[in-house]
Amino acid sequence: MILPMPTPPAAALTMLDPFGFGRAAGRYWRDAFERSVLYMDVMRVRGNQYLEHLEQTKPSVLGFDTDVLMDGRSLPRPVNYELLRIEPPAGVATDPLMRPFVVVDPRAGHGPGIGGFKPDSEIGVALRAGHPCYFIGFLPFPEPGQTVEDVVEAEVAFLRHIGELHADSAEKPMVVGNCQAGWQIMMAASLEPDLFGPILIAGAPLSYWAGERGNAPMRYTGGMSGGSWMTALFSDLGNGQFDGAWLVQNFERLNPANTYWTKQYRLYANVDTEAERYLEFERWWGGHVVLGGEEIQYIVDNLFVGNRLSTAQLVTSDGRRIDLRNVRSPIVVFCSRGDDITPPPQALGWVRDLYAGVDDIIASEQTIVYCVHDTTGHLGIFVSGSVSRKEHTEFTANMDYIDVLPPGLYETTVSSAAERDDAELIERDYLLEFTPRTIEELDSEVQHRPEDDTRFATVARISEINLGLYRLFLQPWLKAMTTPESARWMRRMHPNRLGYRLLSDRNPLMTTVPVLAEQIRANRQPADHDNVFRVMESIVSDQITGSLNAWRDLRDGATERMFLDVYGQPLLQSLVGLGGDAHVHRRRPGSEPEHRRFIDYRQEELRAKIEKGGSHEAVIRALIYVLGGAPATDERNFKRLRASHAELEPALSLADFKQLMREQFFILKLDRDVALASIPVLLEGQNAEQIAGHLEHIQHVLAASGELSEHSADRLASVKALFEQAIDQAPIIEAQSRAEAEEWVGHQAQAQSLAASNVEDLMERVPQAKSEPKPEAAVEAKTESKPEKAVEAKPTARRKPRASRRKTGDNGKA
Structure with missing residues (x-):
């Protein structure tokens, strides 16, 4: 047991250390030691949490209670996806007649649940607005032989089932696709457009060659690795399964300062208050899942390297073309300039890939709305509480409005009511505004470069060549040597997975950490934040962060220059069949x-x-x-x-x-x-x-x-x-009708008077009148009924009196 150190009298300390540096140093070093132990204890809890999460049959970080409505494993083409109904929390009521709200979670290395991670999430916003909510999640391991097309068909089946459950609702489901789920939902909506209401795709890449130079490092990954052959390599080493931890590692390398220092130092510096938030996020970030080898190969070949989705070049196994112009629901694209995984050009470039102008969008009867956030990162688009309370709340509250926007291209902005002159006219804290845009204006965000298209087309050709060579020479040997057990050990030894295991209770060296942490919490003595050594620690931390950011910028700049130089060589482009100025490398699909x-x-x-x-x-x-x-x-x-x-x-x-x-x-x-x-x-x-x-x-x-x-x-x-x-x-029509009616009455009265005074003479002049037994009654009935009808029936007042006048004219002549 560690006893607390006795504290000398303040007067004595002042005499021994008049400037207080010694006392500040003593407090700092004790605080630093205590924070180190508490930090290691948090990491131990993180490791235990990871192992417990891994052992669950259906791990998820979803923060709401759910019921399973459909299991994708029972479909004719089984997949590891599920349709869940979200149970509203206590005190929240939903209306089954309101528009259903569906969140589809991304399967890009992490486990499910991020769309409903917090109360202030996409699902939380929809529940508070009264919408019945559904969630499409997935299990850690794919079904044997599962393909991307199978997953798309499963999502179509889920949406069809939701439509049947809400047959009495006048509105089709609003569907939210986060990140990878965004392009998957767009594929499904292009095949079955009648099942979808408005579609919100948040941080979803659809145009993979697009990007601003100096600000889109991930788009060069395929070219610098020689194409998609490495994807096939890791799938074969995994015995037909691809470990999602490799995808997570790629994300982490984008920002080494945050991965290797800032995130960890934030926990260390504020370990007394930051532990809960850190552990909550790590429960999702460390929940690695596995993808099928066929799935990931299809994704890399056709999307990341081939960029075939935004040019309508994908065709299903039964011959249906996946053309995003077939989507009939309004599409809301939400992206951010602070997102280095899906920057705005990759989220929006598909619009200019498909359409030459806004008239093309209108001809396809499409409504496309985009919103560009200034600062939030990739995860912040669908995780950040501030974004959910602002942008997602406004999107959800105004989906009916977006649903009736005329076809076209719009940019939407969310402004604070307090900052506007017309604040008294605004009901909520924010206001959603829509501004019509042209394709030329959209290009300011996309920043398209035709010469870059040639480079990426060269990468796609080289990828096909390298993949063919790998499958011919290496793949048969690797498949023969790989076993399920070797694949399992390869996953366990992945650096990202191993880090969690080593800092858990399964490591004997960690047994003393919880004991020390408990004693320190019982007698915690943190140093003041204005302690000179704490200030120096913060300065050193900022310098480390700056150094890592500088190294990242240097690395990304060098990678970009190498990519542009290598794949921009005319000789290399000619060798793969892309020489000549007349070759179209990214065809805009024409109208069928x-x-x-x-x-x-x-x-x-x-x-x-x-x-x-x-x-x-x-x-x-x-x-x-x-x-x-x-x-x-x-x-x-x-x-x-x-x-x-x-x-x-x-x-x-x-x-x-x-x-x-x-x-x-x-x-x-x-x-x-x-x-x-x-x-x-x-x-x-x-x-x-x-x-x-x-x-x-x-x-x-x-x-x-x-x-x-x-x-x-x-x-x-x-x-x-x-x-x-x-x-x-x-009034002119009404007056004419009344005048014509009065004229008609006059003629009828004259005819009636003439008939009464000289009936026999009238019958001689008008022989057909003999067939009428009661001419006076007949005329009297007409004079009483027809003028009133002519005046009252305004829609037909112009025609009926004229017809009547022709009849009275005949009588007048008689």
Whole structure:
């Protein structure tokens, strides 16, 4: 047992050490020793936690209770995925009629659960908003023969089951795909677009050759390793399975300062308060899983090296082309400039790969929204509490609005209500705004370089050559020597896995650590933070971090220069068949004949609907026209429009409202001048008071977001003129109807008088009247009923009186 050291009187210490350095040093060294022991105890707990997590059948860091709805191992093509229903925590109620919310977790080396890691997570935000939530996770080991295509089909089956559970809901599920799960969900949505509602892909790479020079080190990995042959090598050494710890190691090497020093020093410096947070994160970071050899080879060959997803070059085993242009749901892309794993060019480059311009996006009836965070890292995109409380909360709260955005490309920003002049008009702490963008504006984020495409295409060709040589010469020998036991020992000896085992209770050398840690906690005496030696320690730590960052920058810069120089050689490019300026290395997929015929058919269909409809079509068309001239719009217009439409037309469902919005947008896009000129035609049959009410409704909706821009104000003035034109026509039509009715009554009265005074003469002049037994009653019935109908039935008032007048004219002649 260690006894506490006696403390001399303060007066004596002052005489012996007038400047206090000795006392500060003594306190610091004791504090440093205690922190070292406590640090090692935390690492011991981390090792035990890792081993316990590893021994679980279904390890997960999900922070919510769940029920298993579907097990992917029971599907016709078995996979190690599961569909879970999230049980809402106490005090939180969900509405089964609301839009289902589905989170798909990334399988990129770590275990499942990161999407619901904390209460302030993607799932936590959706639960508090009342959405029924589901989670698609996975087990540590793949099923034999499992492929990426099998996983995609399993996710389709899960989404179909969720749709059946919520058949009464008017909305399709909102699906969130984090990191690797993002491109997987996009593949599924391109094959079965009708199953998906809005799609949010967070930190998901879809364009793997894209990247800003000096800020995308991972895109050079395939080229510097000679292609994907090393993936096949490690899969063969793993007896057909690829250890996810190798992927985690690649992530850690991106930021050596954080991996080898900053993260550990933060724990050491604040070991009294940081231990719980550190252990919570390490439970997920150290939960390594295994991928099938076929899966990882498909991913590296077709995505990381081949970049075939964003150019519609992938084809399923049954001949279906995976074309992201087939996705019909709104797509929200969330990325960050602080993310070195999936920088914005890799998250957004697929848009310019597929589309030559915004008109192509509109022709495909797609709505693409992107949001670029300034600072957060890769994990912060879907783990950070501040991001969840801000961006994810706004995305979830406004999915109905995003769902009715007209097709096109938009950038969204989240602004604080407190910092705005119109804060009194904003309901929550933040406001989501949407600004239309062009492909040219998107290029400022993507920073595409055609010469880099040639380099990466060269890498893809060399990868195919090296993989073929490996499979011919080395693979048969390795497969013959590898056994399940050797593969298991290879995984256990991986540096990342071994580090957890060595610092656990299974290591006899760690037995004294918990005893010392318990005694220190009982009599802990931390040094003050302003202790001169603690300050010096912090300075040294910053210098170590700076040195490691400088080494990282030097390494990444040298790697980039080597990659550009080696794969930029014209001789090497010619040797692999990529010589000549006319060769297209990254083809933008053209429109298929069927798609062009579909567009022509839709245009003819819309032309026929320009003058069809009523007040709903007129109001929506006017609003889209006015807001289309705004540099930006936000959620407030939609909320007021939806609320007021619910009051004006309760029978109009949200799904019908969305269809109406999209249809009127396309009509305006097809022929704006004719569409606007047809607004008075759509308002025919409405009286002046009703039309004025519709105009007031439009102004009420537009006022929700404050003062209109000058361009939008001019458009609103044009809309007012059209509605006022309809108002002016309404009383004229009514007066004409009334005058025609009165004229008709006059003619009928004259005919009745003539018949009463000289019936016989009338019958001689009009022989057909003899067949009428009671002419006076018949005429009297007409004079009493038809004028009233003509006045009341306003939609047909113009036609019926004219028909009646022709009849009375005949009688008059008689």
